[in-house]
Structure formats: structure tokens, C-alpha cells
């Protein structure tokens with residue numbers, strides 16, 4: 001995957017977050033402060049502007065610029081958390097001009113590690129980690145088994161969606177939703193839901209670019 005791939009991934013996320021904005025905000029209204037959709041929408045619109053204004057020349061550069069923009073533009077916990085995730089992914093990719101699926105899987109692990117370090121959440125705490133951790137595992141597992149990028153991203157996206165849905169019955173132990181205690185159960189975590197959108201965008205980009213998808217009706 002080259003720099004262009006990562007720019008298109010960011011564009012796909014921007015579109016997915018725009019389309020999912022009201023849904024994410026409704027999820028956050030149930031167990032948070034009803035700003036997750038609008039915050040991320042503003043953040044990724046700023047990412048698109050930053051990428052257009054200062055086009056990076058490496059995949060890592062794209063992710064570092066996205067991360068630093070999110071940290072600057074998105075308030076609450078999600079800006080620093082997503083910003084750290086993208087920035088640490090970008091740093092993990094270094095100066096490489098082209099990135100393999102295995103390298104991207106390792107970068108995703110680095111992004112997850114950054115989120116855990118900053119937020120202190122474990123799986124089961126009803127946070128974005130509940131979508132990101134299974135996504136990183138699924139991607140690494142698929143790559144290790146010899147899967148191509150399209151298969152690896154599809155596995156990661158499915159795992160993230162499953163992980164997000166699995167937050168519904170959980171009681172939040174981190175973040176604003178944890179103030180609600182047992183009343184946080186019965187609602188999908190907004191951060192896990194937006195993580196599923198972000199990983200799903202990766203699958204969408206890879207599917208569009210795949211030679212296999214061109215033969216589909």
C-alpha cells in the first residue's frame with residue numbers, strides 16, 4: 001500500500017464518519033454527552049483539509065498528520081485517543097514508501113498499544129479497545145496465515161464490528177459512560193462503533209482497489 005492508499009483511506013473515513021455522524025451522536029447521547037459524531041466529523045474534515053494543504057509523501061506521514069490534526073481539533077477523550085492511535089501507527093511505519101499488510105498489521109498493534117497506554121482501558125471495559133484489539137488480532141492472524149491485504153482488512157473489519165456489537169451488554173469501566181455504572185449496559189459504546197467505521201473504511205478501500213472486485217457485476 002502506497003501513500004495514495006492511505007490518503008484514500010482517510011477520505012473513506014471522512015465520508016463514513018460524515019454518513020454515521022448522527023448515529024454516533026445518538027449512541028453517545030445514551031451513555032455520554034452526545035458529541036461523538038459531531039466531534040469526529042469535525043476532526044476528519046480537518047484531516048482532509050490538512051492532507052490537501054500539506055500532502056505527505058509517505059504512508060507514515062499521512063497517518064502522523066491525521067493523528068496530530070485529530071489531537072488538535074477533537075475535544076473530549078476521543079481526539080487524543082484517535083490522534084495517538086493514528087500517530088503511533090504512522091511512527092511504526094517510519095519512512096517506508098510502500099507498506100505490506102504485515103507492516104500495517106504491526107502498525108495497528110502499535111496504535112492499539114498507544115490507545116491502551118493513554119486511556120488505560122482493557123478489553124471488556126466498553127471502549128474503543130473492544131473493537132480495535134480484535135481488529136488488530138484478526139489482521140495479524142490473517143496475514144500470518146498468508147492472507148492478502150483484502151482478506152486481512154475484511155477480517156479486521158468484521159472483528160471490529162463484532163467487537164463493537166459485543167459492547168452492548170457491558171458495563172462501562174472507563175470513560176464518561178462509566179459514571180453511569182450499571183445503567184451503561186444495553187447501549188453500544190460510541191467509541192467502539194466509530195472504530196468499526198474506521199476499520200471498515202480500510203476494507204472498503206482495499207475492496208475497491210482489488211482486481212477481483214473489478215470482475216464483480
Ligand SMILES: [Mg+2]
Nearest residue numbers: 032033035036
Ligand atoms: Mg462524548
